[in-house]
Amino acid sequence: MLHAPEGEPRLAALFCHPAFDEKKSGHRALVSCARRMALAGAACLRMDLRGCGDSDLDHGEASLKMWDEDVSEAISFLGERFPGTALGLLGLRLGASLAARAAEKHLANDAAPRILVLWEPVLCGRVHLEEQLKRKQLREMLTCGRASTQGRGHLSTGSAGPLDLDGFLVSPLLREELMAFNLDRPRSFRGEVFILQISASDSISPAISALAENYKKAGSNVRSEALREAPFWNQLDPVECPTAVDRTLEWLESLPLLKSR
């Protein structure tokens, strides 16, 4: 879905959605953000990664490598569709992690993203997978009175077979990739970075601080903010999270990169 502004866009932004059930609950906030950004002059592309949403393939065929390719293709599409326009990536949860990975890959050309917005990024794939497994086990215990035999041991790379995460099939490859994934390492992206921590805390966590520091060391201008809100990607009802959108728009408006157009 492409949300196009009136006239020439000041920014072309790719939205990267969360994984698993978080995608459903986080969806409306991303829709709201894209619509408001379009009103503010940004062309916003929201896409479903392969194996997700309405896109091709089953979830069990998906991998992080495939999702990286999807994001790259989308970046190329935006670059061709809006030549000369500043490119940005905005992601929520694992989508933020994918955006961060993509920003590292597209560094050395004119169509490279220069703006990165990370809403509560998943910093460690293993922890993310464990959280999803815990949700599944909790649901099973409350429904059936017992958790399945697929415990944490099933996350070890030696385990064979796909993992059924409440209807989302996770292939051994995707499981292995997520277990190995970690954002806690030096960054190469040099641009404008906004990290929005969305949690029960008013203070930036050490992990987010470390991520911000890595971006600064790479030469990026970084703003980190803590937004005290319930994790809407885990809630039942669709939540638009207007404050997250407000903070993001406010930061985007402050960028000299966008003011100069």
Add this chain to the structure above:
Amino acid sequence: MKHPETERQVTFTCRGSRLYGILSSPPSDTGRGVVFLHGWAGQRTGPHRIFVQMARRLAEEGVSSLRFDFRGRGDSEGDADEASLTTMIEDAAEAVKCLLENDPRVRTITLLGLCSGGEAAIGASSLNPAVKSLALWSVPLVGGNTERTEIAKTGSALRSYFAKLGNAGTWRRLLSGRIHGRLVMRALFGHWRRQTAGASRAQEQKTLLESFLAFRSRVLFVHGSLDPGAAAVQEEYRLLCQDGKREAAFHLVEGANHNFYSMAWKRELFELTARWMS
């Protein structure tokens, strides 16, 4: 599963709001179509892409379909807070027209609704003569005697759930991470939440019951056996169907929960629904 040739985005309007959906038009023509109606807090893909997968399964059998986002949900316009069963029924009626207009081969339609989407299916069942059958997944009881089903869903059922949770050590292990227990509880039981209150809900339910009783064709009821109150709901619907005016089929997916959260339950759900539809 790749279906690039058969699926495309469509839009239609209802009360001035644009609604977005995906139309699936397979090459082979059976004249049959399905309109998917998602649940209250859902979106057109359904939980864990259940509607996407069912639509693609049906396409292999030559059945066209439309899955869309209700007003205030997914990609569709509209204020999330203004959505109601009434707006869902209106949207469903427009969706039926959209399918018929965009795939003129379709002559008969099944409304396939999940939870509140099932209620919307019932409400919209008589609004277009092309609607010939209802497939109702995890549908709550409309109107009628709700006492048994409410008892099954309220305090006593919750107490029995908590009794199953085992020892405190298990809870500590599960909840020691970043999972917010309160939010998970809402996620697990939130489908019981009532969308309207008081007198308007009573009228809404009365109207839905009338719609159900007026529907004189085929209905499929599928619930998970471990969905709270499912057996009681199906029992009530059996009683309502005893007038013999509709051909009703009932199925409980053994061990399944409200949204059929596993590959095995999904497969069973797809098989029996497709078989019933054919």
